[in-house]
Amino acid sequence: MPSFTILIVEDEDAIREMLVMVLDQSNFGSIEATDAEEAQKLLDDKVPDLILLDWMLPGISGVEWARRLKKEPVYKDIPIILLTARGEEEDKIRGLEIGADDYMTKPFSPKELIARIRAVLRRSGKIQGQSQIILGDLLLDTEQHRLTISDKQLEVSPTEFRLMQFFMTHPDKVYTRTQLLDQVWGRSVYIEERTIDVHIRRLRKILEEHGREDLVQTVRGFGYRFSLQG
Amino acid sequence: MPSFTILIVEDEDAIREMLVMVLDQSNFGSIEATDAEEAQKLLDDKVPDLILLDWMLPGISGVEWARRLKKEPVYKDIPIILLTARGEEEDKIRGLEIGADDYMTKPFSPKELIARIRAVLRRSGKIQGQSQIILGDLLLDTEQHRLTISDKQLEVSPTEFRLMQFFMTHPDKVYTRTQLLDQVWGRSVYIEERTIDVHIRRLRKILEEHGREDLVQTVRGFGYRFSLQG
DNA sequence: CTCCACTGTCACAAAATAGTAACAATGTCT
DNA sequence: AGACATTGTTACTATTTTGTGACAGTGGAG
Numbered sequence: 001m002p003s004f005t006i007l008i009v010e011d012e013d014a015i016r017e018m019l020v021m022v023l024d025q026s027n028f029g030s031i032e033a034t035d036a037e038e039a040q041k042l043l044d045d046k047v048p049d050l051i052l053l054d055w056m057l058p059g060i061s062g063v064e065w066a067r068r069l070k071k072e073p074v075y076k077d078i079p080i081i082l083l084t085a086r087g088e089e090e091d092k093i094r095g096l097e098i099g100a101d102d103y104m105t106k107p108f109s110p111k112e113l114i115a116r117i118r119a120v121l122r123r124s125g126k127i128q129g130q131s132q133i134i135l136g137d138l139l140l141d142t143e144q145h146r147l148t149i150s151d152k153q154l155e156v157s158p159t160e161f162r163l164m165q166f167f168m169t170h171p172d173k174v175y176t177r178t179q180l181l182d183q184v185w186g187r188s189v190y191i192e193e194r195t196i197d198v199h200i201r202r203l204r205k206i207l208e209e210h211g212r213e214d215l216v217q218t219v220r221g222f223g224y225r226f227s228l229q230g
Numbered sequence: 231m232p233s234f235t236i237l238i239v240e241d242e243d244a245i246r247e248m249l250v251m252v253l254d255q256s257n258f259g260s261i262e263a264t265d266a267e268e269a270q271k272l273l274d275d276k277v278p279d280l281i282l283l284d285w286m287l288p289g290i291s292g293v294e295w296a297r298r299l300k301k302e303p304v305y306k307d308i309p310i311i312l313l314t315a316r317g318e319e320e321d322k323i324r325g326l327e328i329g330a331d332d333y334m335t336k337p338f339s340p341k342e343l344i345a346r347i348r349a350v351l352r353r354s355g356k357i358q359g360q361s362q363i364i365l366g367d368l369l370l371d372t373e374q375h376r377l378t379i380s381d382k383q384l385e386v387s388p389t390e391f392r393l394m395q396f397f398m399t400h401p402d403k404v405y406t407r408t409q410l411l412d413q414v415w416g417r418s419v420y421i422e423e424r425t426i427d428v429h430i431r432r433l434r435k436i437l438e439e440h441g442r443e444d445l446v447q448t449v450r451g452f453g454y455r456f457s458l459q460g
Numbered sequence: 461c462t463c464c465a466c467t468g469t470c471a472c473a474a475a476a477t478a479g480t481a482a483c484a485a486t487g488t489c490t
Numbered sequence: 491a492g493a494c495a496t497t498g499t500t501a502c503t504a505t506t507t508t509g510t511g512a513c514a515g516t517g518g519a520g
Contacts, residue, residue, distance in 0.1 A: 012337070013339060014337045014338050014339040014342070015337050017339040017340055017341055017342075018248065018252075018337065018338075018339065018340050021252065021255065021340045021341075022248075022251065025251065025255055106337070107242070107244045107245050107248065107336070107337060108244050108248075109243060109244040109247040109248065110247055110248050110251045111247060112244075157495075157496055157497080158496075158497095159496075159497070160496095172374050173373050173374055174373070174374060174375040178259065179254070179257075182254070191497095191498070191499095192498070192499065192500090194478090194498095194499080194500085195497085195498055195499070197478065197479070197480090198479090198480085198497090198498075198499085199497085199498095200478095200479095201478095201479065201480070218477095218478070218479090219375050220387070220388060220476095220477065220478075220505095220506070220507080221387075221388035221476085221477075221506095221507085222375055222388070225374065225375065227374075230383075387506075387507055387508080388507075388508095389507075389508070390507095421508095421509070422509070422510065422511095424467090424509090424510075424511090425508080425509055425510075427467065427468070427469090428468090428469085428470095428508085428509075428510085429508085429509095430468090431467095431468065431469065431470095434468095448466095448467070448468090450465095450466065450467080450516095450517080450518085451465085451466070461520105462519100462520090463518105463519090463520090464517105464518095464519095465516105465517100465518095465519105466515105466516085466517090466518100467514100467515080467516075467517100468513100468514085468515075468516090469512100469513090469514085469515095470511105470512085470513090470514100471510105471511095471512090472509105472510090472511090472512105473508100473509090473510090474507100474508085474509080474510100475506105475507080475508075475509095476505105476506080476507070476508085477504105477505080477506070477507085478503100478504085478505075478506085479502105479503080479504070479505085480501100480502085480503075480504090481500105481501095481502085481503100482499105482500090482501090482502100483498105483499085483500085483501100484497100484498090484499085484500100485496100485497085485498080485499100486495105486496080486497075486498095487494105487495085487496075487497095488493100488494085488495080488496090489492105489493085489494080489495095490491105490492090490493085490494100
């Protein structure tokens, strides 16, 4: 169900794994290559929606490969984000010159990375699809900011919407109240855990009014789970 | 439920955020500090289950702080994983000398990090392994917090779930009531041993309702055993 | 066979946890 | 400013979970 595929070209295992994980958590799919040759082969199979490209690569350098890509009509529209080590500032400029859409300096904050990926995808017009999360007959559209059950619209408050958004992107997994607060409200604010209960209750009420009883499930002693199957 | 709290002491924002995220995805809670002083304060509030400690810190160095901790009876048992930049090889040795339990070189693979954390936690106490434990047609999923027999869900209480979790990770072996109390309830609480019997009974009842009679076996004079073969 | 430690089962009370409604504070829109 | 929606908090209630004592059943040692 990850609707975007991102090609990671990075020779260092640790960083590549880290990237896969960060992407995965935001529901991006990924394919991996350790050098330009390998990456090139993967392109035959599937054209990714974005490329995360390490500047320093064994063999053909990242920038060199990017330059070639940008010349080929089939690939030239794939946005590229360059990954550079700290202190390679001048590379950024050259990188952007040859057509990279953004760059990130290692080590990077996961939030920032995701934000930049989203920004680049949006800029290149790819992101309309991603704004929709579909789960059974539930549809949550972040762009239109709408939540519908079989095309009937639900009236939810902002917080309920965010809660629903989190649930729908992380179904079938139990989250403690603390985790929900972190994820939906943000790490910085302090809010009573019991407040979650109240919001859950409000959400349930709305869902029930539309005939869905069992979507938000209580796991006593742990927290809550959102799942289509009871 | 053994949800763990990990104290991260790391001054670089990007790396700290990354750590928080990686931990979160594996259901570890985290508290954060940017230097030793701040970390020390956090200890007053809550003693974490493990500390991820950057070697290089502004003010008191990581190792220096670790050394002090290891001298204090209250804190000396908290396992510490040192984070070092590449090329600080000699630090590792010193770090392990002063009592760190493991070290990781930045940048690190999330899988490896989680694996090491698990390993250290396992070494220094108790922790359960993967999120899914499969035994015959039994499936226990800690992530979803679900227990199923051939896809039919069992309704178990938190304690029953933990008991089941322990049994399924330690099948075919007899455990005394004391051992079960230690493992499932925790070393600290004092509870009558006969209480186990009652919980066993409750568990058996639920299992029987789903047609499994012989899973939890009594070993007279010793304790209980969980096994698929009668 | 008889005794007795050991175990299974039940009922009850205490404790923990979650659901709910009401309220107050805050922000937003007209 | 006034009306309204939103949100967090609290107090109260309902429900579930848990520990314990009591008692009966069981099986093995002698």
